[in-house]
Amino acid sequence: xxxxxxxxxxxxxxxxxxxxxxxxxxxxxxxxxxxxxxxxxxxxxxxxxxxxxxxxxxxxxxxxxxxxxxxxxxxxxxxxxxxxxxxxxxxxxxxxxxxxxxxxxxxxxxxxxxxxxxxxxxxxxxxxxxxxxxxxxxxxxxxxxxxxxxxxxxxxxxxxxxxxxxxxxxxxxxxxxxxxxxxxxxxxxxxxxxxxxxxxxxxxxxxxxxxxxxxxxxxxxxxxxxxxxxxxxxxxxxxxxxxxxxxxxxxxx
Numbered sequence: 001x002x003x004x005x006x007x008x009x010x011x012x013x014x015x016x017x018x019x020x021x022x023x024x025x026x027x028x029x030x031x032x033x034x035x036x037x038x039x040x041x042x043x044x045x046x047x048x049x050x051x052x053x054x055x056x057x058x059x060x061x062x063x064x065x066x067x068x069x070x071x072x073x074x075x076x077x078x079x080x081x082x083x084x085x086x087x088x089x090x091x092x093x094x095x096x097x098x099x100x101x102x103x104x105x106x107x108x109x110x111x112x113x114x115x116x117x118x119x120x121x122x123x124x125x126x127x128x129x130x131x132x133x134x135x136x137x138x139x140x141x142x143x144x145x146x147x148x149x150x151x152x153x154x155x156x157x158x159x160x161x162x163x164x165x166x167x168x169x170x171x172x173x174x175x176x177x178x179x180x181x182x183x184x185x186x187x188x189x190x191x192x193x194x195x196x197x198x199x200x201x202x203x204x205x206x207x208x209x210x211x212x213x214x215x216x217x218x219x220x221x222x223x224x225x226x227x228x229x230x231x232x233x234x235x236x237x238x239x240x241x242x243x244x245x246x247x248x249x250x251x252x253x
Contacts, residue, residue, distance in 0.1 A: 004034035008210040012052060012217020013224075014237065024108055024151045026214075027101060028244055030206075038094030040200055042101075042150035043191035044207050046082075049152045050184030051211035053177045056218050060174025067171045070161055073135045075179040078143035078153075079186035085147020086190035090197060092148075095252045101149040102252075105245035108155045112238035134164045139179075147187040152180035 007029030014025060026048055030041035060066060089097060138160045142153040154176050161172040195201060 001034070004029060005209070005213055007033045008213040009217040012214035013221040015052060015056065015218045015221060024105060024241065027150050028248065034206060036203070037200065038098055039089065039198065040195065040202060042089070042097060043188065043195055044202050045150035046184045046188040046191060047207045048210050048214060050181045050188060052214040052218055053152060053184065054181040055215040057174060057177035057181060060177065065170055065174040066178060067167050067175045070135065070165050070167060070175050071178055073132050074139035074157065074161065075182045077136045077139035078146070078179055078183040081140040081143020082147040082183040082187035083190045085144040086187040086194060089148055089191070090194040097149055098248055098252050102245040102248040104145065104149055104151060105241045109238040109241040109245070111155055111159070112234045135160065138164065143183050146183050147190070152184055154180055
C-alpha cells in the first residue's frame with residue numbers, strides 16, 4: 001500500500017506543478033498500485049480529483065481569481081455531461097473505459113507538447129471571445145469524458161477558458177479547479193448507483209487518505225513550481241503520459 005501513497009503524493013505534486021494534467025495519474029495509480037478494479041478505480045478517482053481540486057481552488061477563491069460566468073457556462077453543462085458519462089459507464093466494459101482513458105492520455109500529451117504561448121493578447125490579457133455556446137458544448141463534451149474515464153479534464157478546460165472564454169491565465173486556473181470539482185462530484189454521485197448495480201463498492205478509507213496526501217502534494221508542487229522550468233516539466237510529463245498510455249493499451253489488448 002505504501003506505493004499507492006507515494007503515487008498519491010506524486011499526483012498532488014504534479015497537479016501543483018502543472019496546474020492541470022496531474023489528476024490523469026490517479027486512475028493508473030489506483031489500478032496498478034492499489035489493486036482496484038477498473039470501474040471502482042474510475043469512480044474513486046472522481047472523488048479524489050474533486051477533493052484535491054476543491055482544496056486547490058480555495059487560495060484562488062480567497063484572492064477572487066474566479067470567473068463565475070465561466071463556472072456557470074462550463075461547469076453546469078460539465079456536471080450534466082459527467083453525470084451522463086457515469087451513466088453510460090454502466091453499459092460499457094472496464095476494458096473499453098481503460099482504452100479510452102489511454103487515448104485521453106495520448107491527447108493530453110500532444111496538447112502539452114504544443115506551444116500554448118500562441119495566444120492573441122491585448123494589453124497583456126487574452127482578448128475576450130464571446131463564444132458562450134462553444135463553452136457550453138465543450139463543457140458538456142468534457143463532462144461526458146470525465147464521467148467515462150475519471151479524469152478532471154483540466155488539460156482541456158484551461159485552454160477552453162483561455163481561447164474560447166477569453167480569460168487570462170490568472171482567472172482560468174482557479175475557475176478550472178472549481179469546474180473540475182463540480183464535475184467530479186457529479187460523476188462520483190452517479191457512480192454510487194452504477195457500482196451498486198454491479199455489486200461493487202468503493203474503498204472510502206483509500207479515497208480519504210489518497211485525497212489528503214494528494215492535497216498536501218499539490219501545495220508542495222505549487223511552492224516548487226516557481227523554481228523549475230514549466231516547459232521542461234510539461235514535456236517530461238507528456239513523455240510519461242505516452243509511455244503510460246502505451247502500457248495501458250498493451251495490458252488491455
